[in-house]
Amino acid sequence: MRWLLWRQHRFEMMCIALTLVLCAAFLSLEHLTLASAFADRSLGQCASSSSPSCQTSLNAFVNQFGSMNLSIYWMLILPAVLGIFIGAPLVARELESGTFRFVWVQGVTRTRWFVAKVAALAVATVVAAAALSVIISWALAPLIRVEGILLMPSLNSLTTPLFDLTGVVLIASSVFALSIGVLAGTLARTSVLAMLLTLVAFAAVAVPLDMYRPHFLQPETATAAIQGGSNSNLPAVPPGSWVLKMGFVDAQGRWYDLLSEAAGACLPIDSSAAFDRCISNLGLSTYVEYQPPDRFWHLQVAQAATYGGLSLVALMAAWWIVRRRIA
Amino acid sequence: MTAIVETKALAKRYGNNWALRNCTLQLPQGGVIALVGPNGAGKTTLLQLVVGLLRPTEGTITVNHRRPFDEPAAVLPHVAFVAQDRPLYGGLTADEHLTLGRQLNKKWADDAVRNRFGRLRIPLDRKVRHLSGGQQAQVALGLGLAKQADVVVLDEPLASLDPLARQEFLQTLMEAISETGTTVLLSSHIVAELERTCDYLLIIADARIQLAGDIENTLATHRRVIGPLESWPALSSLHDVIFASHTPRQATAVVRVNGQIFDPVWEVHPVTLEELVLAYLSRTQSESGEPKEAMT
Numbered sequence: 001m002r003w004l005l006w007r008q009h010r011f012e013m014m015c016i017a018l019t020l021v022l023c024a025a026f027l028s029l030e031h032l033t034l035a036s037a038f039a040d041r042s043l044g045q046c047a048s049s050s051s052p053s054c055q056t057s058l059n060a061f062v063n064q065f066g067s068m069n070l071s072i073y074w075m076l077i078l079p080a081v082l083g084i085f086i087g088a089p090l091v092a093r094e095l096e097s098g099t100f101r102f103v104w105v106q107g108v109t110r111t112r113w114f115v116a117k118v119a120a121l122a123v124a125t126v127v128a129a130a131a132l133s134v135i136i137s138w139a140l141a142p143l144i145r146v147e148g149i150l151l152m153p154s155l156n157s158l159t160t161p162l163f164d165l166t167g168v169v170l171i172a173s174s175v176f177a178l179s180i181g182v183l184a185g186t187l188a189r190t191s192v193l194a195m196l197l198t199l200v201a202f203a204a205v206a207v208p209l210d211m212y213r214p215h216f217l218q219p220e221t222a223t224a225a226i227q228g229g230s231n232s233n234l235p236a237v238p239p240g241s242w243v244l245k246m247g248f249v250d251a252q253g254r255w256y257d258l259l260s261e262a263a264g265a266c267l268p269i270d271s272s273a274a275f276d277r278c279i280s281n282l283g284l285s286t287y288v289e290y291q292p293p294d295r296f297w298h299l300q301v302a303q304a305a306t307y308g309g310l311s312l313v314a315l316m317a318a319w320w321i322v323r324r325r326i327a
Numbered sequence: 328m329t330a331i332v333e334t335k336a337l338a339k340r341y342g343n344n345w346a347l348r349n350c351t352l353q354l355p356q357g358g359v360i361a362l363v364g365p366n367g368a369g370k371t372t373l374l375q376l377v378v379g380l381l382r383p384t385e386g387t388i389t390v391n392h393r394r395p396f397d398e399p400a401a402v403l404p405h406v407a408f409v410a411q412d413r414p415l416y417g418g419l420t421a422d423e424h425l426t427l428g429r430q431l432n433k434k435w436a437d438d439a440v441r442n443r444f445g446r447l448r449i450p451l452d453r454k455v456r457h458l459s460g461g462q463q464a465q466v467a468l469g470l471g472l473a474k475q476a477d478v479v480v481l482d483e484p485l486a487s488l489d490p491l492a493r494q495e496f497l498q499t500l501m502e503a504i505s506e507t508g509t510t511v512l513l514s515s516h517i518v519a520e521l522e523r524t525c526d527y528l529l530i531i532a533d534a535r536i537q538l539a540g541d542i543e544n545t546l547a548t549h550r551r552v553i554g555p556l557e558s559w560p561a562l563s564s565l566h567d568v569i570f571a572s573h574t575p576r577q578a579t580a581v582v583r584v585n586g587q588i589f590d591p592v593w594e595v596h597p598v599t600l601e602e603l604v605l606a607y608l609s610r611t612q613s614e615s616g617e618p619k620e621a622m623t
Binding site for chain 1: 375378379380381382396399400403404406407408410412414415416417419423426427428430431432433434467470474
């Protein structure tokens, strides 16, 4: 079986390897730029110090490189591309060209053939995705470190795209894309239709799953009382937190998105002084809902496990169709 | 007779269409079995049921007493299949197909098949899609035979081959199986070439088996008769009429004789395989079911 797997999928394996090499080269260049700027501004010490000079350097660094997160956005499509071009044709191509009537009547049963093919491609997928995930984490490490010090980072380890491209989520989403592609191929039985189905199915899972991510764990909440009618004092959250929601809460525990909504209770206004008194009687506080940065692995495992479970279901279904339904 | 393939009330349905119904057969081991019938009669369906590519809707089929679809690991080593239109990997060479076959099968007659390809001057290092139709047919057959299976199933192997290539193909086939107990089951809608090659005949039409029998015996018990129409009722009551076509004064028919035809008014001819097949197929065309005279 091994020779057949290599012979039939070597082009695909080369494409995966080439993509990985290109991504690695591109990311290495970014890393060089980031690392030298990080060293030039001696940002290494700023993690523990909050001196004004540190703040200036940090802000300058973020202003210069913060938009670098855009440069990895396009990598979010890589799992889908893998599912479309490698997963979808895996069975569909055999069915549409009729070669399944050749290869499924050799000495190896169709189920063994299927398991061997899927396993080989899944291993290649895991290896490639793991490598890319590690390379991205390494390449952007200086930026991730700096953003981790900031209160409201633009590039957060817990949010898209960084969350989806690092840790185990990239591996799991790639395996899921492959699996849903294989299933689409057994259902559609023609490559083009299978590819289309794969794209739709992958997006239909990946996008809602990303949106659901904050709810895998109950978000933390922090509040800070408003003093003197000023709303500038935000509650303290750990640096690098993923802030989900901000707003106002009054003494009765009523929640408001905007201060003006809270102020609505004090209308109509008799006098400015009366309004101020009314506002302070409300006992307003600011609140923040957030996921602290130390939940990275917890959220990673939750999202990866979801992808993993769905992959398993998709592959079992495809296996069953190959075994029983293509007959 | 040792039966290698047995079916009992075998039937296959696609959606609302019955491709094969109520098929009960015992195919003998050894020799060449021809499955003959018009396009769409159910030939491919029956063959794919034999090799386990299809699952029976009703009834059972066994090869060496094992069910091909449900026990593929037990049956696959003992059957070889060359599908219609000979699906091969167009981007792979003949040589690569041989490597593939060797790796996917426990038994594999690599030297024999390479020798045969050499004799037929098939370029081993050329992609299969660039080979001629005849060469592709030979490659597909070679891969099927190299498996040294007990049952070699060939679906329309002669279609799309010119007469010379047909002859070469059949020659290769006969040479390869001559000294073994291999059973070849091949389907065809071309009958002419089969008479010399085949030992056993299956006629299928309208998704049903119309005739199953040893070719020699079958030919020996069927006759083409010509005689006066007024003697027809007597003859048709004595013998089984397969197909009859009459003019106002003369009766012509293919009959399966019970004993002999003694009445001297009848001209009695032996039937050729082609006539026999045509008679059975015409019968189903004029009415599916009981034999019927076209005109009385």
